[in-house]
Amino acid sequence: EVQLVESGGGLVQPGRSLRLSCAASGFTFDDYAMHWVRQAPGKGLEWVSGISWNSGDIGYADSVKGRFTISRDNAKNSLYLQMNSLRAEDTALYYCAKDLLSYSHAFHIWGQGTMVTVSS
Amino acid sequence: DIQMTQSPSSLSASVGDRVTITCRASQSIDSYLNWYQQKPEKAPKLLIYAASSLQSGVPSRFSGSGSGTDFTLTISSLQPEDFATYYCQQSYITSYTFGQGTRLEIK
Numbered sequence: 001e002v003q004l005v006e007s008g009g010g011l012v013q014p015g016r017s018l019r020l021s022c023a024a025s026g027f028t029f030d031d032y033a034m035h036w037v038r039q040a041p042g043k044g045l046e047w048v049s050g051i052s053w054n055s056g057d058i059g060y061a062d063s064v065k066g067r068f069t070i071s072r073d074n075a076k077n078s079l080y081l082q083m084n085s086l087r088a089e090d091t092a093l094y095y096c097a098k099d100l101l102s103y104s105h106a107f108h109i110w111g112q113g114t115m116v117t118v119s120s
Numbered sequence: 121d122i123q124m125t126q127s128p129s130s131l132s133a134s135v136g137d138r139v140t141i142t143c144r145a146s147q148s149i150d151s152y153l154n155w156y157q158q159k160p161e162k163a164p165k166l167l168i169y170a171a172s173s174l175q176s177g178v179p180s181r182f183s184g185s186g187s188g189t190d191f192t193l194t195i196s197s198l199q200p201e202d203f204a205t206y207y208c209q210q211s212y213i214t215s216y217t218f219g220q221g222t223r224l225e226i227k
Contacts, residue, residue: 045156045164045207047216061215062121100169105211106154108175110163 002026002109004096009114012086020114022079022096027109030054030074033099035107036081038092038116048094049081052103064090086118122146122210126219132227137198141222143191143208152212155184155193158221159204167206168193200226 008020020036035050049060049070058070069082079096093115097107123146133139143153151171156164166175168184171191181196195202203226208219 044221045158045209045218047209047218050216059214095163100166100175104169105152105216106166106169107156107164107209108166110165112163 002098004098004109004111006094006096006111006114009094009116011117011119013120014087014118016086017082017084018086018116020081020083020094020096020116022111024077024079024096024098027098029072029077031102033057033103033105034072034079035097035099035105036070036079037095037097037107037110038090039095039113040089040092043092046092047105050099050103050105051079057103083116086116088118090116091118092116121215122149122213122217124208124210124217124219126206126208126222128222129220130223130225132225133198134227135198135200139195139198139224141193141206141208141224143186143193143219145189145191145210145212148188149210149212151187152210153184153186153191154209154211155182156207156209157202157204158207164207169211198224 005023036048067085071080093113095113096111098109100106100108153171155168158164172184206222
């Protein structure tokens with residue numbers, strides 16, 4: 001069974017950092033690009049960042065560029081999101097998502113999400 | 121960034137109804153358009169990719185069409201499990217934006 005399990009969310013003060021992780025199983029992890037997509041409480045969906053299978057192609061939404069860093073460890077079947085200089089507007093449920101193809105930016109499989117709350 | 125606008129924002133319908141949701145892009149995105157279904161407290165689910173390709177395992181009552189800037193998602197005969205929020209998303213260019221969502225409710 002294809003599965004993505006996020007972890008690392010929590011309550012953090014503005015300006016601080018947090019690192020999210022996503023553990024993948026049930027598929028050949030290094031065949032696919034991976035993404036982070038977030039959803040603020042009661043709001044819609046926002047793509048945050050994506051990374052190709054070999055980390056050679058990485059992209060960020062303008063809203064997080066320069067503050068967030070995506071990475072992956074294919075040996076550990078894991079995806080990460082390092083979030084620095086957090087702001088109140090970063091408060092959201094963060095989903096890890098598997099790309100449908102190599103780097104199509106269609107989000108095929110989603111985890112259950114990990115909640116990040118930025119508040120003093 | 122490309123803006124994605126869905127209409128309507130909410131819709132009431134009955135089991136068995138045929139329902140159409142539209143999505144308009146602020147510039148041409150060819151056929152790089154995907155549709156998702158999200159139920160309360162659940163992660164989104166990919167229904168349609170590349171505007172009209174049905175994702176494996178998705179019932180055939182769901183269909184998608186369009187290209188360029190105008191797209192539609194059609195549910196041919198609503199079932200009780202279809203009441204949810206639907207999002208379109210462009211996969212043409214960063215920032216791979218989503219529409220604001222269409223909430224489909226039971227009449």
